[in-house]
């Protein structure tokens with residue numbers, strides 16, 4: 011083995027998370043660096059789904075909404091799943107609701123935030139974040155008469171004045187992997203009287219945060235990336251507990267009613283974060299996510315973060331050593347400082363599309379984000395240092411052989 015291979019193997023052997031990979035189905039020989047888009051299948055999920063289909067839906071039928079024997083009942087799933095996510099985001103039991111997509115969750119929290127600050131009419135969002143956050147903010151503005159203000163991503167606070175009801179930011183940027191200082195920005199926006207919401211889609215499950223410690227107001231995040239809940243898994247919403255009594259969300263359906271089965275004419279909201287529910291919980295998706303979250307049961311936030319940084323550090327170091335910009339045309343766009351880095355590394359290249367496709371053809375799955383980024387996610391529970399080394403070996407070979415310049419990739423290699 012080469013020195014680098016020895017080093018990677020030694021880092022894997024020393025990791026407190028070294029056995030966690032066994033909890034996932036990762037196809038043999040595949041280097042999967044796309045857990046930041048769709049996490050792999052946790053081994054516990056198929057059995058949980060079989061129980062759901064055969065014992066609960068198939069046999070228990072309607073009775074499965076309620077607890078019976080070892081089955082805790084479907085009704086309480088949004089809260090039970092929320093309790094499994096809570097330790098990963100510094101939240102307490104009963105503080106996290108799970109059930110909508112992230113986009114719908116953003117809609118509910120943005121409207122609710124405007125209603126909590128009736129004297130302020132501006133929503134501040136960041137223009138380079140994943141577009142859904144901006145789309146939803148614009149939709150909320152159209153509906154409520156509020157105004158969307160785009161902030162400078164490098165200085166979001168500059169946009170926060172006495173008119174701002176909510177500063178809504180994505181903690182880790184989906185393109186670059188750059189991370190905001192969540193506690194500092196929260197405190198500074200609070201000084202200006204604004205509420206602060208964090209989109210944790212690219213954090214939760216790889217980059218722990220302490221929402222309670224930071225005294226943040228609202229947070230959302232998806233279930234299918236680092237939480238491995240499967241395609242279309244439901245998203246979560248956290249609301250600081252003292253704000254919950256004032257949380258007036260815009261889709262007050264029967265499942266957020268204090269007594270859904272009393273079938274009363276007037277809507278009376280639940281007193282807990284479950285008031286965010288609208289309709290019937292997505293039981294299939296929640297069941298898969300509940301089983302998937304079992305992989306985090308014995309994982310400390312410190313170990314998770316340390317493992318993630320160790321992987322991305324190695325990737326950046328190998329890229330620096332073996333793919334210098336002058337000869338490779340690659341630029342590491344992810345911040346090098348740990349305090350500013352999430353759990354992915356993005357490389358800029360004019361043929362990034364071709365690079366990603368050529369890597370996939372070699373069994374290394376990252377993804378392309380237009381116009382010119384190759385993105386590699388380091389999900390710390392199943393990615394190994396040896397995978398990082400293999401990915402860089404393949405990247406070097408792709409560039410040496412010109413595989414990324416295959417005419418099949420030409421259209422999308424062209425930066426527009």
Ligand SMILES: Cc1ncc(COP(=O)(O)O)c(C=O)c1O
Nearest residue numbers: 111112113140142180184211232
């Ligand atoms: C930062 C961010 N927010 C929201 C979303 C979209 O979430 P959803 O598809 O659950 O609405 C994504 C990616 O899918 C994202 O990266």
Ligand SMILES: Nc1c(O)cccc1C(=O)C[C@H](N)C(=O)O
Nearest residue numbers: 046047048140184185211242379
């Ligand atoms: N969320 C996604 C999906 O449902 C299908 C395909 C891709 C994705 C994504 O990864 C989008 C995304 N949030 C991103 O980080 O680019």
